[in-house]
């Protein structure tokens with residue numbers, strides 16, 4: 001989570017994170033800084049239900065992604081849970097795995113950084129709808145417009 005994105009209105013937005021994400025934040029910034037931040041911004045720390053975690057793992061397996069870290073899993077599961085409860089939710093992440101899974105689960109997802117993220121990776125991406133193969137991370141399939149991709153690890157020579 002970052003405050004540099006002007007589209008992210010901290011005053012009127014409710015922010016939810018999971019204990020796993022909070023631990024991650026605390027591993028990167030000081031307790032003092034985090035306490036100040038928390039006093040300025042409404043942040044609720046919530047764990048997703050085990051049902052939501054199970055559903056999220058199932059969906060991740062369906063698109064044959066690699067293993068998700070506990071914090072990645074927890075935040076997607078929480079977003080999914082809110083969506084199921086009829087809340088308007090946007091998941092903020094620049095991580096390919098999270099973004100791809102969120103799109104597959106029809107969760108609204110946005111990047112944190114301003115610039116469009118197109119990173120070269122050592123794998124290719126196959127559109128799960130039409131099978132088109134791409135060398136880079138893209139937001140939607142150039143061929144059919146689908147937004148979920150299967151990540152293919154290239155065999156090392």
Ligand SMILES: [Zn+2]
Pocket residue numbers: 127128129130131132141142143144145146
């Ligand atoms: Zn496609």
